Structure formats: C-alpha cells, structure tokens
Amino acid sequence: MPLASARDLREVSLTEAEYRRIVELLEREPNDLELGIFGALWSEHCGYKTSKRLLAALPSGGRAVLQGPGENAGAVDIGNGLAAVFKIESHNHPSAIEPYQGAATGVGGILRDVFTMGARPIAILDSLRFGPLGVPHNRYLFQGVVAGIGGYGNCFGCPTVGGEISFDEGYSDNPIVNAMCVGIVPHGRLRRARAEQAGDIVLLVGAATGRDGIHGATFASVEMDSTSAARRPAVQVGNPFLEKLLCEACLQLNELDDVVAIQDLGAAGLTSAASELAHRGGRGVEIDVAVVSRRERGMSAYEVMLSESQERMLVVVRPGGEARARAIFDAFELHADRIGTITPQQRLRVREGRALRADLQLRALIDAVPLRTPAAMAPVRRAVEVALPLDDPEDALLAMLRRPNLRSRRPVYRTYDHQVQNNTVLGPGGDAALLRVAGTSSGLALTTDGNPWYTSLDPYAGTQAAVAEAARNIVCTGARPLAVTNCLNFGNPERPQVFWQLRESVRGLADACRAFGLPVVSGNVSLYNETSGRNIPPTPVIGMIGLLEDLDRRCPSGFQEDGDVICLLGETREELAGSEYARLQGAPLQGLPPRVDLDAERRLQGALLEVIHEGSVRSAHDLAEGGLLVGLAEAALFGRHGVRCPALTGQVSAAALAFGESQGRVLVSAAPRRVPDVQKVMAAAGVPVHALGVVGGDELQVGPAVRVRLDRLREAWECAWDTP
Amino acid sequence: MKTGIVVFPGTWSDRDCAYALHDVLGEPVRYVGHRERDLGDLDLVILPGGFSYGDYLRCGAIARFTPVMEAVARFAQDGGLVLGICNGFQVLQEARLLPGALLRNASCEFRCEWVSLRVEQTWSAFTQGMRPGQVLSLPISHGEGNFYADPATLELLQANDRIVFRYATPQGQVAPQANPNGSTAGIAGICNARGNVLGLMPHPERACEALLGGSDGLVLFRAAVMALQAAAV
Numbered sequence: 028m029p030l031a032s033a034r035d036l037r038e039v040s041l042t043e044a045e046y047r048r049i050v051e052l053l054e055r056e057p058n059d060l061e062l063g064i065f066g067a068l069w070s071e072h073c074g075y076k077t078s079k080r081l082l083a084a085l086p087s088g089g090r091a092v093l094q095g096p097g098e099n100a101g102a103v104d105i106g107n108g109l110a111a112v113f114k115i116e117s118h119n120h121p122s123a124i125e126p127y128q129g130a131a132t133g134v135g136g137i138l139r140d141v142f143t144m145g146a147r148p149i150a151i152l153d154s155l156r157f158g159p160l161g162v163p164h165n166r167y168l169f170q171g172v173v174a175g176i177g178g179y180g181n182c183f184g185c186p187t188v189g190g191e192i193s194f195d196e197g198y199s200d201n202p203i204v205n206a207m208c209v210g211i212v213p214h215g216r217l218r219r220a221r222a223e224q225a226g227d228i229v230l231l232v233g234a235a236t237g238r239d240g241i242h243g244a245t246f247a248s249v250e251m252d253s254t255s256a257a258r259r260p261a262v263q264v265g266n267p268f269l270e271k272l273l274c275e276a277c278l279q280l281n282e283l284d285d286v287v288a289i290q291d292l293g294a295a296g297l298t299s300a301a302s303e304l305a306h307r308g309g310r311g312v313e314i315d316v317a318v319v320s321r322r323e324r325g326m327s328a329y330e331v332m333l334s335e336s337q338e339r340m341l342v343v344v345r346p347g348g349e350a351r352a353r354a355i356f357d358a359f360e361l362h363a364d365r366i367g368t369i370t371p372q373q374r375l376r377v378r379e380g381r382a383l384r385a386d387l388q389l390r391a392l393i394d395a396v397p398l399r400t401p402a403a404m405a406p407v408r409r410a411v412e413v414a415l416p417l418d419d420p421e422d423a424l425l426a427m428l429r430r431p432n433l434r435s436r437r438p439v440y441r442t443y444d445h446q447v448q449n450n451t452v453l454g455p456g457g458d459a460a461l462l463r464v465a466g467t468s469s470g471l472a473l474t475t476d477g478n479p480w481y482t483s484l485d486p487y488a489g490t491q492a493a494v495a496e497a498a499r500n501i502v503c504t505g506a507r508p509l510a511v512t513n514c515l516n517f518g519n520p521e522r523p524q525v526f527w528q529l530r531e532s533v534r535g536l537a538d539a540c541r542a543f544g545l546p547v548v549s550g551n552v553s554l555y556n557e558t559s560g561r562n563i564p565p566t567p568v569i570g571m572i573g574l575l576e577d578l579d580r581r582c583p584s585g586f587q588e589d590g591d592v593i594c595l596l597g598e599t600r601e602e603l604a605g606s607e608y609a610r611l612q613g614a615p616l617q618g619l620p621p622r623v624d625l626d627a628e629r630r631l632q633g634a635l636l637e638v639i640h641e642g643s644v645r646s647a648h649d650l651a652e653g654g655l656l657v658g659l660a661e662a663a664l665f666g667r668h669g670v671r672c673p674a675l676t677g678q679v680s681a682a683a684l685a686f687g688e689s690q691g692r693v694l695v696s697a698a699p700r701r702v703p704d705v706q707k708v709m710a711a712a713g714v715p716v717h718a719l720g721v722v723g724g725d726e727l728q729v730g731p732a733v734r735v736r737l738d739r740l741r742e743a744w745e746c747a748w749d750t751p
Numbered sequence: 752m753k754t755g756i757v758v759f760p761g762t763w764s765d766r767d768c769a770y771a772l773h774d775v776l777g778e779p780v781r782y783v784g785h786r787e788r789d790l791g792d793l794d795l796v797i798l799p800g801g802f803s804y805g806d807y808l809r810c811g812a813i814a815r816f817t818p819v820m821e822a823v824a825r826f827a828q829d830g831g832l833v834l835g836i837c838n839g840f841q842v843l844q845e846a847r848l849l850p851g852a853l854l855r856n857a858s859c860e861f862r863c864e865w866v867s868l869r870v871e872q873t874w875s876a877f878t879q880g881m882r883p884g885q886v887l888s889l890p891i892s893h894g895e896g897n898f899y900a901d902p903a904t905l906e907l908l909q910a911n912d913r914i915v916f917r918y919a920t921p922q923g924q925v926a927p928q929a930n931p932n933g934s935t936a937g938i939a940g941i942c943n944a945r946g947n948v949l950g951l952m953p954h955p956e957r958a959c960e961a962l963l964g965g966s967d968g969l970v971l972f973r974a975a976v977m978a979l980q981a982a983a984v
Contacts, residue, residue: 177861181892182802184763268761268805360760442861444892446957447800449767463962578962 035059039066045397052391060329060377061385065392067295067333068302071554074396077520078552081533089546091509093217097307099140099291100208101548102217103510105574107467110217112146115154115207115475115514115570117553121262122204126171130204131179131265132337137208138183139291142274143340145218145281146210149448150462151180153190153206154475154514154568158199160431161751165194168202169748175265176206177442182267183274186451187443188460190475194431197479197564201556205514207475207570211464216281220290221307222343225371227287229301229312230349232356232363233273233339237322239263240296240335269338272359277340279355285348292339298332300341301367302375306389313376314367316384328377328384343369403530404523408485411618413604417682420732423611424656427686428744432607433653435745457584457665458649459500461575470581472506472573478652479564480605481620486528486565490535491623492690496651497571498543502632503647503693505582505639506573511540513550513569518562520554528565529554536567542625545571582639584648585666589723591645592702593662593670595655597631597692598715601679607652608686621690627714628691634712635693643697643704650692656685656729658694659719660740663727669737672720674730696722752976755783755793757823757839759814764800764836764956771956776972785817794979795832796823798839800892800954810853810895811841820846832876832975833948837893840940840950849941849950850908851900853893857933861894865964866931866953868939869919872912875946876978877971886923887916887967889953891931896952898934898941908941916940916951 036046039062049057049065057065071077087095093110094102100114118133134151141148153176158165180187185208212218222229240263280286288308292300297314305312316331326334342363344352349365356363370376375392377385417423427433440455452470453461459474476497482489498508513536518525540547556563575581586593603609604618638644646666650658655675663670675684683689697705702718709716720729728734754772758765765782772778783790790796803814814820820842827833827848835843843849856862870878870885900908908914917937920929925937932952940951955968 181861181863181894182761182805184801266805268802268807271761271763271802441864444861444863446863446890446892446954446963447763447767449770449957449959449963452962 035062039063040070041066045069048397052395060332061387063329063333064298064385064387067298068392069396072294073299075552076396077399077401077554078515078529079398080400081530084533084537085547086537086540087546087548092546092548093214095548096550098219099143101512102144103548105464105471106469106576108213109464110212110214111209111471111572112141112144112212113207113209113512113572114140114549115205115512115568116551117514117516118204118206119202119516119553119556122172122202123200125262126168127175127178128262128264130172130175132263133204133206134176134179135265135267135270135337136293137206138185138270139340141208141210142277143220143289143291144212145216146212147278148185148208148210149450150209150460150473151185151187151206152473152475152570153187154477155190155192156198156203156479156566157194158196159194160748162199165199172202172204173439173442179265179267181444183271184447186445186447188445188451188462189455189473192436192439193479195479195564200558201563203516203566205568207512209471209473209572218281218289220288220304222288222304222310222369223308224287225310225369226346227343227369228346228349228365229367229369230342230344230352230363231319231339231366232342232361234266234269234336235320235322236331236334237336238326238330238334241330241333263335263337266338272361273338273340276355276359276361280342280352283348283351285345285351286342287345288343290341292341294335296333296335302389302392304341304343305369306393309373311370311372311374311389312367313370313378315378315380317380318364318366320362320364328379332377401520401526402523403527405527406524413609413614413618414680415603415609415612415614415682417685420656420685421735424660424733425743426611427607427653427657428660428740429746429750430607430611433657437745438748452578452581453504458503461504461581463578468578470506470575470578472501472504472575474500475568475570476500477566477568479566480616482532482565482567483616484605484618484620486531487535488620488623490532490567491539491625492621493567493569494536494539494543495623495625495628495690496649497569498632499649499693501571501573502635503582503584503649504575505580506575507636508543508545508571508573511545511547511569511571513547513567514553516553516556516563516566516568519557522562525562532565532567539625543629580640582644582647584662585646586662586668586696586722587645587666589668590699591696591722592699593672593694593696593719593722594705595692595694595717595719596635596709596714598689599677599679599684599687599692600689601683602687602689603683606654606686606688608654608682621688623690630712631691631693631714634708634714638705638708641704643701644695645698646696648694650694652688654686654688659729660727662694663737664741664744668722669724669726670720670728671723672729752778752794752979753792754778754780754795754797755790756780756797756799757783757785757819759785759803759817761803761805762799762801764954767956768797768799771959771968772972775959776969783819785819788818788822790822790826793831795834795975796826798835798842800837800839803838803842810838811845814842815845824848827948830945830947832978834877835950836954836956837952840952843948843950848948849943850904851898851941853895854897854899855895856897862931863890863892864931865890867919867921867929868916868953869923869925871914871917874912875915875942875949877949877974878915879974879977881970881974884923886919886921887970888958888965889955889967890957891953893952896932898938900935905935911944913942914938915942915949
C-alpha cells in the first residue's frame with residue numbers, strides 16, 4: 028500500500044490509480060510536495076485529462092494563425108503587420124464562493140495571459156450565467172460578479188466592450204463567469220513563453236506570495252457542495268493597480284532582446300508556470316523557494332509552490348540582461364526575486380536553501396497526465412412538437428422585452444468603462460463590439476455567444492448554433508470572421524450524460540468551425556460545475572474575432588433613416604423549442620432546438636458582407652433570442668426610429684412567426700432604391716428575402732395587432748434589474 | 752502649445768490625451784513621469800484620468816505627494832495652464848489647487864456614458880471661444896465624481912464665476928435627471944480664481960472624432976490653444 032493515505036489523495040484530487048502511476052514513473056514514493064505538484068498539474072484545470080483527446084479534433088491551423096493552442100493565448104494576423112492575441116477563460120468556482128474577487132481575478136488572469144504574450148490588451152468581454160434573480164443568493168452572485176468585473180477592468184484601464192448574460196434555474200449556486208481578452212502586438216514582438224537556453228535566469232516579478240488560492244487548480248476540478256464556502260481561502264484576491272504596473276513593465280520588457288520568455292502565474296501558481304515554461308523549451312528549471320518574497324510567515328515549500336497569489340509573472344532573461352530588466356521593474360516600483368535558473372536536464376527541481384525538496388521529470392508531470400475517457404451516455408430524447416398560443420402580440424412583446432434574458436444590458440455595461448483607449452466604435456449593447464485597430468483604418472469585431480437551452484436540448488446542434496450566431500454577429504458589423512476561442516463549461520464528466528454532452532459539444536464546435544473555415548486558437552475547459560449533485564446545463568461559450576479592413580464600411584444594428592425598407596433575410600420555420608417565448612409561456616424545455624444549416628449560414632453571411640460592403644444596406648441586426656418581433660423592437664430602439672409593417676405572414680404559426688428562433692436570419696434596412704441590389708445578391712446566394720415594412724415614425728407598428736410608442740417599448744426594455 | 756501629460760502609477764488616460772492633442776490636433780506632447788521635478792518649457796500640463804495608486808486610501812490622496820505635484824503647483828502659481836481630468840481633478844483637489852471634494856456617485860455605482868454639459872462661463876483659459884449656455888456632449892467614466900463643497904465655498908465659486916460646467920439635459924437644462932452622480936448644483940467642472948487651472952470629471956480626450964461618437968472635446972483643447980495665443984500677443 029502506498030504511503031499516501033486516501034485523505035492525502037483527496038486533498039490533491041488524485042485517484043489511487045493515478046497515485047500508483049506516479050510511483051511507477053518516479054520509481055519511488057513522492058514526498059508531500061511532489062504529490063501536491065502532481066495533483067496540480069494532473070488536475071483537469073491544468074492537465075485537461077478528460078478533454079484533451081476530444082479537443083485534438085478542433086481545427087487550429089490556417090493562414091492567419093500565428094499562434095495556436097498551447098501558449099498563454101492564441102494569435103492571428105490582422106494585417107498591417109499586427110497580430111490579435113486573444114483567449115477566453117473561466118473563473119466559475121471562485122465566483123461561486125466569492126463573486127467579487129472571483130470575477131475580478133478572472134479578468135486579471137486573462138489580461139495577464141494576453142500581455143505576457145507582448146500584446147497590449149485592448150478589450151475585455153464577459154460571458155455570464157446566473158440563476159434567476161428572484162432568489163436573493165443569485166442576486167448576490169450577480170451583483171458581486173458585475174462589480175468585480177468593473178472593479179478590475181476599470182482600474183486597469185482596458186475597456187469592457189461586450190459579452191452576454193443569461194439566467195436559468197440550472198445556474199443557481201453555480202454561476203458561469205467567462206472572461207475574454209483581446210490584445211494587439213506587432214508580429215515581430217509576439218512573445219512565446221518558452222525557455223530554450225540552460226543558464227538563463229528566472230525572475231519572479233510582482234506581488235509577494237501568500238497563502239491565497241492554494242489548491243485553486245484542484246478546487247476548480249472537483250464538484251462543489253455545502254462545504255465549499257469553507258474553501259474561501261482558495262479564492263484569490265485581485266490587485267488591478269499592481270496588474271497595470273506589471274502590464275506596462277511587461278510591454279517595455281518585451282522590447283528587450285535579453286528577455287527570452289514571460290509567463291503568467293495562473294492556476295497552480297509557480298508550479299505550473301515554471302514547469303510549462305521549461306517544458307515548452309525542452310529544458311528544465313531549478314527554483315529556490317527560500318528566496319521567494321512572502322506575504323506571510325512560516326510558509327512551507329509546498330505553500331509557496333502551489334500559492335495562486337495574483338499579479339505575479341515569471342520573466343526569463345539572459346544572464347547579461349538582468350540589470351536592464353531590473354531597471355524597468357524599478358521604474359514601475361515592482362519587486363523582482365531571482366528565484367532560479369533554466370537547466371539542461373528536463374526536470375523541475377525545487378530547493379529550499381540547500382535542501383532539495385522536489386525533483387521531478389517534466390515529462391512525467393506534463394506529458395504523462397493520465398487521460399480519461401469516461402463512459403458517455405446519450406439521454407433518451409423525443410421529437411416533441413412545441414406548439415404555443417399567441418393571443419395578444421403587443422402584450423407578449425412588452426413581456427418579452429422585460430424578460431431578464433432579453434432586457435437592455437445598459438444597467439450592467441454602464442458600470443464598465445467601455446471607452447478607455449479611444450478605440451470603441453461600436454460599444455456594448457449591439458450585435459458585436461467593433462474596435463478600431465489604433466493607427467490603422469481597420470477594425471476588430473468581437474463577440475461571445477452561447478445558448479444554454481439549445482445545448483441542453485442538443486449539445487451538438489446547440490454548439491453549432493453558437494458558432495453560427497457568433498459569426499453572424501460579427502458579419503452584421505461588416506467584419507469577416509477570423510478566429511475562435513472557446514470556453515467549455517460543463518458538469519461533472521464522470522456522469523455519463525455530462526461526458527456525452529461534452530463530447531457532442533466539442534464535435535459540434537469542430538464541425539461548425541471547419542464549415543466556416545475558422546481556426547480555434549485558444550480556449551479553456553471548466554468541468555465539475557456540479558453543486559450538491561446538480562449539474563449545470565452544457566455551456567460552451569464561443570468567443571470570436573473578425574476583421575473589418577475599412578472602418579468606413581461598418582454597419583450599425585439600429586434603423587437609420589425614415590423611409591428605408593426593412594427586409595428579413597433567411598427562412599422562418601416552426602421553431603419554438605428552447606425559445607425565450609416558450610419560457611415566457613412556462614412550457615417545459617423539450618423538443619429539438621432550431622435547426623442549424625451551416626451551408627445556408629455561410630451563404631447568408633457571405634451575401635450579407637457583400638451588400639454591407641457595397642453600401643446597399645444601412646443597418647443589419649442578427650435575429651437571436653426573442654425572434655423577429657423582439658429583433659424589430661431592438662433595431663427600432665437602437666436606432667431611435669419607428670417601424671411600420673403590415674401583419675406578418677408566413678407558413679408557420681403566429682407564435683413562431685413573431686417569437687420563433689429560427690437560425691440564419693438577419694434584419695436589414697436599405698434605402699428603397701437599393702432594395703433591388705439586396706434582392707439580387709441574396710437571390711444569387713439562394714437566401715430568401717422578405718420585405719417586412721418601412722422605417723419611420725415614433726411607434727413600432729406591426730399589422731393591426733401591435734402598435735406601441737417607442738418610449739413605451741424602451742420603458743419595458745430598460746426596466747430595472749430587480750423587476751421580476 | 753507644448754503639452755505635458757503627467758503619468759502617475761495607475762494613470763490610464765495619458766495615452767488617450769496624447770492621442771487627442773497630438774494625433775488629432777497635431778500639437779506637440781510629452782509624458783511627464785511622477786518623479787520629475789522640472790516641467791521645462793511646457794504651456795499646458797494635463798493630469799489625466801485613471802486610478803493613480805489604485806485609488807487606494809482615497810482617490811488622488813497618494814498621487815498628490817509625488818515630486819511632480821510640487822512642480823505642478825509652482826507651474827500653476829506662475830500662471831501655466833493645468834487641466835485635471837477625472838482622476839486628475841481628484842488629484843488637484845487633494846493638492847488644494849482646487850476646492851471641494853469628489854464623493855462616491857450617489858448611485859454608489861461606476862458610470863460610463865455620454866452626458867451633456869452646459870458651459871457656465873467663458874472667461875477661463877479652457878472656455879475661450881465658447882458661448883455661455885453652449886451644450887457639450889462628453890463621456891464620463893467614474894465611480895467618485897459626486898462634487899461636494901461646503902456652502903461657503905460654493906458661494907465663493909458662484910460669486911467668482913468659477914463653476915465652468917454643469918451637467919444638463921441635451922437642451923441645456925440643469926436638472927436632477929441629467930445629473931449622473933449627484934453632484935451639488937450639477938457641478939461637473941470648476942476652475943481656480945485666475946482661470947488657469949481647470950478640473951472636470953468628464954473626459955474631453957474621449958470626444959475627439961465622429962467615429963467614436965462625437966468631437967466636442969476638441970472645443971476645450973482648442974480653447975486652451977486660443978488662450979495661449981492670446982496671452983502671447
């Protein structure tokens with residue numbers, strides 16, 4: 028029987044079989060520190076042991092790709108010799124326990140991932156999911172998370188320009204907090220975190236190391252229960268001011284040729300950062316924990332190695348370059364400890380003064396992570412027809428606009444600085460954000476998407492829908508989709524139904540990205556989102572960036588001019604399953620989600636880009652949650668122009684026509700004389716066009732049944748967050 | 752107009768100010784570090800927005816002890832133009848170059864949005880060429896912009912025509928619903944007795960081009976240029 032007791036193993040979240048494998052690899056028993064290091068690096072969070080095989084199927088190459096998965100963040104070419112560096116990451120478990128700090132440090136972590144690549148962060152987006160706000164604890168989580176995102180991003184000085192928020196019972200007690208960051212760097216300055224030369228010096232820069240966040244990585248890799256609140260010490264505390272200094276120092280360090288690698292300290296702290304850095308470069312690393320500056324007395328080597336104290340990074344410099352690097356740290360009043368060196372042997376060696384505390388092969392730590400393929404089981408699903416009544420369309424529309432999932436997000440995003448850096452062309456609230464690439468005439472369109480109801484009904488189709496919608500959002504601004512990052516938030520993969528959801532979702536992601544020719548260049552997996560036996564709905568979140576070469580060709584989402592003709596592009600089917608209207612009606616979540624026709628999507632998006640770039644349309648708004656009537660109301664409210672339409676007609680029920688959520692649809696407006704141009708391009712692409720009505724007046728008027736003044740619409744849509 | 756943009760640790764609108772003055776208006780600018788003691792031949796010094804020293808302790812409370820603030824105080828004393836934007840306004844108050852205090856927003860929340868400002872006086876260095884009652888559209892971005900001054904100070908500000916901007920409706924009415932942070936008397940910006948030091952919460956440097964939503968911020972920077980030209984003649 029091994030030395031480690033069952034309790035020790037639970038502490039580091041390793042199974043007995045994994046322990047035996049470690050003994051085999053080491054040819055001896057690991058000591059406590061070594062066991063902790065294995066626990067961290069073999070955790071789901073660091074080692075991707077459940078998802079690695081699945082993720083291998085994602086397309087990650089392409090002409091524009093400068094850096095695929097495996098570094099701090101991915102990078103793609105955006106022209107003018109510049110690269111966009113971006114990634115999305117989860118901070119669900121910490122946010123469930125301490126929402127302000129959990130969300131704040133989520134933002135901090137993703138910012139560091141980007142600026143350690145040498146890029147200046149230019150935008151943050153956040154994809155959030157909570158339980159219903161009627162429950163006080165959910166409200167506490169929601170308010171804390173929003174305040175934490177604002178508190179960190181506003182102080183740091185990176186604009187928060189987009190994201191999404193949705194509410195569902197399935198997220199009570201287990202909110203989803205995903206933060207995406209995008210940065211920009213000239214190609215030649217894109218930095219990779221790999222130490223390739225023995226003898227190089229390893230500096231630990233930034234905050235002193237404390238006991239916060241010990242076991243954060245393993246904490247993120249186990250399910251939560253009523254005792255999780257006791258894990259509060261495992262939640263880190265953020266210091267955005269220090270992060271700002273680190274960022275500016277990092278960007279200056281990046282100009283020095285003596286600086287060979289910069290690595291963020293994230294999950295599993297020093298252990299993970301040092302190991303990854305050395306392993307990527309095919310080298311080893313030796314660290315003396317005794318010289319690490321500490322925040323607390325009496326910390327053991329174990330605690331120093333596994334602390335997740337925030338705002339720290341490793342900087343590897345050539346022996347002759349330390350003084351130049353230190354001059355930069357001094358200018359920003361940053362503290363740097365020389366904690367070790369890069370070694371020729373591919374080992375992680377941890378010393379405490381003279382004593383050797385750990386000596387492990389990096390291959391065993393990183394490459395030998397035992398992969399798991401748990402059992403998968405598809406649930407029994409029946410194709411149920413979802414038929415819903417629609418008695419009073421006007422009342423229903425106002426009720427829909429007040430729904431927490433549809434109402435205006437302004438009360439949230441006005442607490443985020445979304446303008447700093449002077450590049451925000453289209454801010455939050457529309458389809459995708461659009462940012463100027465400073466010093467050029469081009470723009471980057473950014474969005475995150477995911478619909479938990481579609482993925483609950485069918486994780487494969489639901490994930491495809493998320494990719495298609497993200498791309499549609501980007502295209503509506505006039506930009507061409509370029510690349511994807513993703514965050515896979517799922518329940519406990521040891522449950523066969525959950526693993527099936529994960530597998531199907533990744534398959535959907537891979538197929539959709541292939542169909543659109545989009546590489547997945549970075550991402551993150553958050554499993555074990557299970558609280559007291561309840562798993563969250565499958566929640567893949569797609570982050571996407573797009574490029575608009577000429578900002579003058581951008582397209583707004585709101586109606587612009589009286590007299591313009593409003594056209595619906597795409598086909599409306601009898602699709603109400605998983606819709607917001609079904610939830611308004613109290614219908615159970617059942618049936619098949621809206622169909623995703625990737626070929627039709629591609630044709631629609633290609634044709635839409637063409638009419639936008641030709642200047643044939645004056646606005647384009649993606650139809651998503653809430654369907655056509657909600658989309659019309661939004662475009663009217665965004666653009667502050669009314670709408671006059673005859674009654675909607677079609678081959679489907681009145682409810683599906685008004686509020687069905689068929690995919691692949693976009694609402695455009697065009698000057699009357701340009702309508703034939705739109706029709707011609709759409710016909711050539713095989714995209715149906717329905718002229719709905721005209722822009723004008725100060726009412727939304729659709730047939731005899733809907734006639735509402737815009738200020739009344741706005742009042743419903745901009746209702747306060749605590750409105751039930 | 753030679754402009755110096757002060758950079759404290761934690762300042763972030765330094766680059767936006769440089770963009771507005773240099774890239775948009777073509778004026779020469781340089782950054783001034785928080786340890787510098789000599790402002791040289793500058794005409795205008797900007798204390799930009801941001802979170803100097805993380806806003807720890809109190810907004811602007813630590814920044815005012817930096818060496819550069821001694822130089823800024825002398826510069827203001829000598830009649831140099833000083834513009835404090837957002838956090839810079841808070842620093843100017845902490846340094847006693849402007850009166851009053853900026854409290855937490857009445858909503859207790861951070862606010863980032865476009866607001867309308869009514870121009871209250873046109874004699875200061877930063878309002879040259881403006882019309883009294885003119886309405887400017889500028890963004891705000893702050894959590895602590897709720898202007899407060901004791902009644903005596905308020906009376907003094909009013910008597911000496913030192914209230915430069917008030918929050919107003921787009922039509923120019925000073926009204927509670929147009930006040931984004933609960934500021935006393937809707938005050939968004941004030942100047943010193945000589946009119947060469949201005950502090951305001953909104954961000955003129957973010958309103959310099961139609962692409963980003965408006966260019967009223969340029970009116971303020973151009974006023975400073977005019978004031979300097981007038982002084983040089």
